Amino acid sequence: MSSLADQFHSAALDEQLASTFEARGLQAARVGDDDREGTRRWQDAVARGFLDGEPTEVQYTESFARNGYRRKVGVYDDGGVQADVPVATFASWGTELTLPGGSAIPMCAISAVTVAPTHRRRGILSTLMRGELRTAVSLGFPIAGLTVSESGIYGRFGFAPAVTATSWEISTRRTGWIGPVAPGRIDYVTREQGRDAATALYERVRLDTPGEITMPGGHWDRTFGTRPDVEKADKLRVVQYRSPSGEVEGVAIYSISEDDDDWAASTATVSRVVAGTDAAYAGLWRFLLSLDLVGTVRASELSVDEPLWWMIDNKRAARITSRDHHYLRVLDVPATLAARSYDVDDVIALEVSDPLEIAGGTFILSAGETPGVDVVDEPPLGVPVVRLGVAELSAILLGGVSPVTLARAGRIETDDPHRAARVFAATTTPRLSFWY
Template sequence: MTNDFAKHPVDETSTDSLVASGLRYGLVDTSDRDSFEAWLQADYRGFHGPTASKEQVDSQFTGVTYRRTVGVWDDSLVTPDVPVATTSSWTEQLTVPGDRTIEAWAISSVTVSPTHRRRGIARSLIEGELRSAAAMGLPMAILTVSESTIYGRFGFGPAVFAADLSIDTQRAQFRSTQRRGKLQPVSSTEFVEEAPTVFERIRTSTPGQIKIWPLRWDQISGKAPGDDDYTKKTRIVRYDDDGGTPRGFVVYRVAGDELDFTNHKLTVDYLLAENPEAYEALWRYVLEVDLVREVKAGLRSVDEPLLWQLSDRRAITATPVDHLWLRILDVPAALTARRYSGPSRIGFDISDALEFAQGRFVLETDETGNAHVSKVEDFPADIAAVALSINELSSLYLGGVTVNSLVAAHRVQELTEGAGDIIDRAFRSAMTPWLSVWF
């Protein structure tokens, strides 16, 4: 992964607004362990985590310092070296419809110390990140969120949704009885050696997925320091096809019930399957583990085939949640990066309070699903057109949201009758967007 972006200077407009509040804004010297540790402790504090241990600092120092690590400091404090606000950002490969990827500015670790909240620091940071990303020529920014109320004001819209599943194992019977391949327990070391290869084979066909960095694989597997309970309880099972090639993994933990030994709960922390056989075998495995009544799984797709594989689909309670938020910065670059389902001509009249994407744009797609985008003063008379803000276009972008529901919610205005149907046909993704990690 190239890290030229990591040294990109912080935004001048945000520097000025923070200086006016008596604060200093800048890049953290990530080659210096002490500076990085001060930043990391502020990040952990911001998310109500414990003070990071030496082992955690070591693993993060190796694992995330390739990123552009930003802090805000208040030099009037007793501990001026510990930032009062943090962000961490990097260029990420986001999969878009049509088995393609786009470079996106991934923003993480957005924290402001509770002592300095609600005085505009996060606004300076986020707007600074967006201006920096645009200055680097990146067509969009992405993030996963702690709350869904924060980022709309900066032009982000929810674009990938996730489902938290709770499954009653006593009702969960598979329709099919076919069993293929081989399951076996593997160690966390075997998992981190093999799972990324399996994941890479599916990543670019699933809109919404990003590259998963090595430290995240370590964290999923329980190898990373920091959560001893997770590390001790984590079990991993691998699925090999009939030819002996690994095609999937499930990472899970089981917790008991002190009064009723038959009432264990199994939590699926990650389930990765390259093909339908691996998928069914791994789900069948976790649903058939003895002494388990309930299986929980977070961050699953909102379109899990499992619902169709069980004879009683109400064995599953699925709670949807917004997961990936996306913010288009460069409309032509973003819209031409993905493929569409066929020929169309669509006009977008886009409002953007931060002005990155403001204007009227015409999207023309051909039979192969490739697109051409032009900025226009006025729409041609015969075009299907809508007016919307950049938030809604960003939500629509990956094809997991229907424009007609945004029209019904008065979030998108049809400028020509039936424009919503035309956009929905063109934008729909054959594969429901899914992102399997937090960042």
Template sequence: MTTSPDRPEADPRAAAWLVAPRAAGVRDALAERGLAARVLAPRDDADGDAYAAWLQAASRGFLDAERTPEQISAARERAGRRRITGVYDPSGPMPDVPVATIGSWIAPLTLPGGAEIPSCAISAVTVAPTHRRRGIARALLEGELREAVAADVPIASLTVSESTIYGRFGFAPAAPSAAWRLDTTRATWIGPVPAGRVDYIPRAAARELLPELHERVRGRIAGEIPVPDAVWDSMAGTRPDAKDPGSVRAVRHQDETGAAQGVALYTVKENHDDFARSSASIVYLIAATDDAYAALWRFFVELDLVGEVRAGELAVDEPLLWMISDQRAATITLGDHHYLRVLDVAAVLEARRYAHAAVIAIELDDPLGLSGGGYVLAVSEDGSASVTMGERHGDAVALALGVEELSAIVLGGVSVATLAAAGRVRCSDVAVASRVFGWHVQPRLSFWY
């Protein structure tokens, strides 16, 4: 599946998801609490006020200010790609303003080896502080997962405001991220001298190039999904309601043939006490080739008047660390970032590739009863795998784990050995299982949603 999240009509499953009503289970769970759930149609004029109220509720839930009419109309234009649900309390003083929100869409998720599987990408989960801890989020999230299973979507995904919320639903951090603070007064570039050239380009031109470049690289990086148009617009400052769009600078790398191979967006903050130690924040950096990677990072390491460069949502093993003279110039903070929740074990495990052939008998526990049971994963010498239900004895490596732990290892972001040492899985041969699930490219997701 190669659809963009902003063009779900290209994939029938993604298109059907957008308009699917909420299942009876969700509606019943909310009705027990005197509440009603409704799927909105943001681009339908008849639903105009409902979308504005939904957006205000979601904005309040994330501690943002009230949205202006300009912001609402910019958001509405970009809103077609998600199924958005509002939960309403008819007994309250503002029955048309949701007391809870959720949005989701079907996004192709890259797995180790480059295959894509449809993922139920979830965002905008909020419950009003006046209605918290009554089981509303649970009703919505469990509903979302069960509806994804019914729609044959094998995995769910999200990025989180707090790490403590989603484990109970079977989600686990599968692609970690690294935030860098680089002291460029200490770090000297020792990486290769890349071919090609770096130039400033208008923000709008960068905005045009970014989706195309991301399409080229995302198949190589497990954990990536397409970046929604609204997110590109926020990064490039190309939304009509962007605050201070002129602060975003854009540079492009071209190879010797003139083809664009990388783009970076960044902002700069002056340091009034020491002008030569101003700081630059990289909003997004994408490189489709090694030369583009080296050229763009060299640009930042050598930026005049800048003493510190910050960047987030990087891979945990950036080659950049080996391209600077002083590794201690980099302060790197690791964090949990892309959370996954396996729904269909066979579909997920058969789609990815493996580094080592073996047979693993998996005993999976799923507290929500969506995917638990016995599975036999048989990995061939060519790295492909087949999965059958049932138990297998004999030579198979035994691996007993919960759906959270399976979701954590599915991209190779953490090893079975680490989870075994943490007491999170039981395994009869940790070395073999770690080699099977490990992957040579660390998973990553380059943005938040």
């Protein structure tokens, strides 16, 4: 763990956060990494918030063992019957976010945000979010991010959908393969072998795609069913792609759901494809679309610009749905904008408003090979001005949406949206290949 992540993990709760809850008869507290019983009760609250059943002993044990990297916060009501079970939960940790151009910046990742139905409409989430973001800012995180279950919640805190994900359902009987025929070979491997290969491959390729983050602790074991609390791990099948020279360049994991009415119409659900080369990508997807006794292949958390679209001959055999996925929230405008790359040399002014008064101000972005950002009182004459909220800035950061689109939607104001669009354009469509 980086020093910044370490500092954030162990930082004291924001004083304003703590005092606000105390004034309302509630107590906010960090759940210690060594507090086994407190972690169980915190996990109970998280399970309740996400409509899950009561955790099993195996789930308690695995969560305690694997989630120590998370900064866990609970809000407690001493007047409740179960006073040791938090009425709200919040988890966060330090990670890295890939930006256009292959650079990465520290990011405060947020997860496990819940408020008990008995304590809604009391400002608990607002107090938690504001306080934890203040802590992240004080330590130097330039950006925060989260994946959401409900998309209407986080805009008021300055978050915006920066990465869209797609889900695919392909009728393999209705389409044929027109993509490249990869020269390597496909082999079945154990879940452990697949996990190890995917871990190494992802770390190698994550800087190629804006929007990807460092894989959180325990996620690979969950994906590959190599931890005791994963249900139906025995249904998972793993294959790897090896180049002609013998290098492992790709891994795919899937499971099969049989169709009792038509044994040749089973469904394959692809959990993950990690490809380090174009040949591995083509080889693995060609294999998955030609599985015996399978009529439908499903996959999710794919890009909105997936190469697979151009590898099947009947586009209408694929039903594709899109959904907001990775939300970002800029905390430090100069640090964030200076960290990404730009394909044009230009200068624009950004007048940023921020509902939480964290990242607002007027900034001059000098885009180019060596970008720079200056804080000014007024934009200089002759420089085009873009007026936008921090949410809109967060949305265009990775190139996932054009400023032209946001201008037409009334979300930003500028006399030259096309010029701003050229500045923030990215050659690689952003993607986040998992939930966290």
